Amino acid sequence: MLIRPLGRPGDLGWVVQAHGELYAAELGWDTSFEALVAKIVGDYAADHDTAREGAWIAELDGRRVGCVFCVREDDTTAKLRVLLVHPDARGHGAGNELVSTCVEFARNAGYDRMVLWTVDGLASARKIYEAHGFELAEETPQHSFGHDVVGQLWARELRASGSRTA
Template identity: 85%
Template sequence: MPLKHSCQLEEAMRIRPLGQPGDLGWVVQAHGELYAAEHKWDTSFEALVAKIVGDYAADHDDTKEAAWIAELDGERVGCVFCVRETDTTAKLRVLLVHPNARGHGAGNQLVDTCVKFAKSAGYQRIVLWTVDGLTSARKIYEAHGFELVEKTPQHSFGHDVIGQLWSRTL
């Protein structure tokens, strides 16, 4: 009887446009659950993400705004949005990579996709807002040419945090 060999198939990561049923809700739910579990943030963060997602879903210009989902073996594991801040500035929003997919390059692929889209849409600059302490995200932003331009102490999501504005020229 031949021996059965167990072999692990290489996991397939892909970035696809947001737009399948359930994508919008997944973005909100994943952010709410993940940031509560990892950072003890309250539901005000989930509400902020819901507003960002709702605004995008209700009214966005496909030529100037886009969003993507990262999938690992067909399961949603990440997301990012590129929205219009001004006529010349895009804004990267709601980057997330689920813990099950970290280390597979999803964050880098999502940010790269967003930056490339912003360039092709004619923006001159791209910005993002985050908080101090999200080390993995900061490394990804720095690797893609973003620079920290402003820090602001504030109380958000049930905690005292340092808000950060990052920017890069396109």
């Protein structure tokens, strides 16, 4: 398993395509989810601060099998976005490595806090988030991606209480 910075030709398109195909196949989500991922990826590609925002690709045997982005929510809060691990790579630690890379980057970039949004029912992702210190902060029933879902906001502190140093 290799975790590398996003940036090779095809990486951006792969992130969008993999999300669209995987979430349609596994959860029956419609193309509005793929469109959301395309917007997130497009916004990142068009304008991101390399010192405070990053994205990574997981590779297994030279194939893209996962991704995660760290983007700025505000001056003190980073947001983990578009975590995905392809079924071919599940059980190899890709999700754990991607989240570790993202959290460490956010901490080193000077953020105090990290948040993420997901939906209820993604048990493997929830285990990874909990293992990395994220706690469920809010749940909101909504209709998204062609389904009734429960949106979840997860959060974690990146710095010790009262400390402004790494």
